[in-house]
Amino acid sequence: MQPLSASIQRKALLFLKQPDFIFVLRALPALILVLLALALSLPVLALVGSWAQWNAESAQILREMAATVLPEYLWVTLQLAVMVGIGVVAMGVPAAVLVTVFDFPGRRSFEWLLLLPLAMPAYVTAYAYTDFLQFSGPLQSWLRATWGLQGRLLPEVRSVWGAAWVFSFSLYPYVYLLSRTALTERAPQLMEAARLLGASLPRRLREVALPMARPAVAAGTALALMEVLADYGVSAYFGIQTFTAGIYKAWLSMDNRLAAAQLATVLLALVVGLLWLEQRAQRRLRFVGSATARASSSEARPVRLRGRRALLAGVLCLLPVLMGFVLPVGFMLRPLSADWSVLPWDRFLLWTWNSVRLGAITALLAVGAAWFLAYSLRRRPTALRRGAAQVISLGYAVPGAVIVVGVLLPVGWLQARWPGSGMGAVVTVTIWGLVWAYLVRFVSVALQSMQAGYARVPRSLDESARMLGASGVELAARVHWPLLRRAGFAAGLLVFVDVMKELPATIVLRPFNTDTLAVVANQLARDERLGEAALPSLALVLVGLVPVILLSRALRSERLAPAADAPV
16 A cells, blocks of 8 residues: 555656646635636626617616606615615714814713714614604694694604614715715814914804815715615615615516616716715825824814803704614614513524624625635736725615625526526525625625725835745634734624625525524514604614624724813
């Protein structure tokens, strides 16, 4: 046996030294990268390719929709976007200016309290306000009983203005966060310079602070509007005819995948336009001061407010927190404290397990894919790899409804071409189709975190490891990963939370008996069982608090210096 073993070893060594094998081995990372980019961009490519399969049936459906419901979809979506855009700017910009430029009692607490609505999914906020403000809710019932009134006393919350109310208080932190970051860099010292030149406080705000925040406001508003276009939970629950609702109707009610895909491409075009505006605004944000200017920022301190001005500033900062987080949580806690027996405690653990399992699987795969992509870009940032990263990064901007249609389209084509392949069963009967959709949407979140982690790793470590004979795998595993653990943990946590809250893709692609907290909360709310929907909804809020806490801790390290003693 010994000669045979030695012969096999010699043949293996000779094979490994063959030029063809070495070429394949070196090309393997690029091949994996291309396959990864293709898998994560296939849903979007399938939507674009749906126009190549234009037929008479889909054309007829689109003509009928264009003549009947499509104008309403466009009008309602535009109306909602305008109202939400005004709302998030009206709340986010004043809050950012107040906590950055001024000092008043409670300012340091408001710096992180204003982020709390990020933990509330918009559809959970919609359930809470509906339960409290509807005709049979506690507020209108109390008003009728107290004042002897009859009929409806408040406008119907399930309307376009109600949806705009919910979205505005749920999404204003995007504008607040970006505006605050932009203003923190140079606003205090420039405001101080303008004061020394004799400019009054209103003029300093109007001509210094607000123009500096304009690109950040545009970027934050674009992000908020992308969330509005991607929403399904609020629009479906309120019964408003948005573009996302139209996609689901064309798919599920009219049973025409091509028509749904072609409608989805229209929505995708709108999202891409908003993404372009957001990226353009982000590029304009690169006006931060020099190192000298940032070093001198400690000398330019926020303006201290006293008396009625301080009280007004506190009220303006408290209002969004109350409306976007405190009151919705209180509304959801009310049915929990009223009757614990109606709560589905026996099934709650199963829903939680399904949500945690899907979130953990997706987080692990997303972090692995993001680590591989970030490492590839670090070692050899070729045009191919940069292009793959840009394609993958588009997934987070794509609405969940669009991804669902894009995932099922190629599966349907493959199933029709090869009926016995079982591809359709893998995607629709198991959890892997759902995980695929999650990865398409959330890998970009992990990628941004991993790239930020790599930016803090000196390249001199790579050169030292190569001089010591470390291979590429050893460099990634023994040098990079110990330094990237915190970034990897943060990336996995963000993906986990996003998966827990994801609703449109989960509703359509989940297998039987795989209900998650988000799906169950939506189903119970639509069945008017809002008391039972409170438990899974509050569980989602608790999960969403984790990244908000981490974000507030990161912002705390960048807090401005204490205020000067000179009051205004």
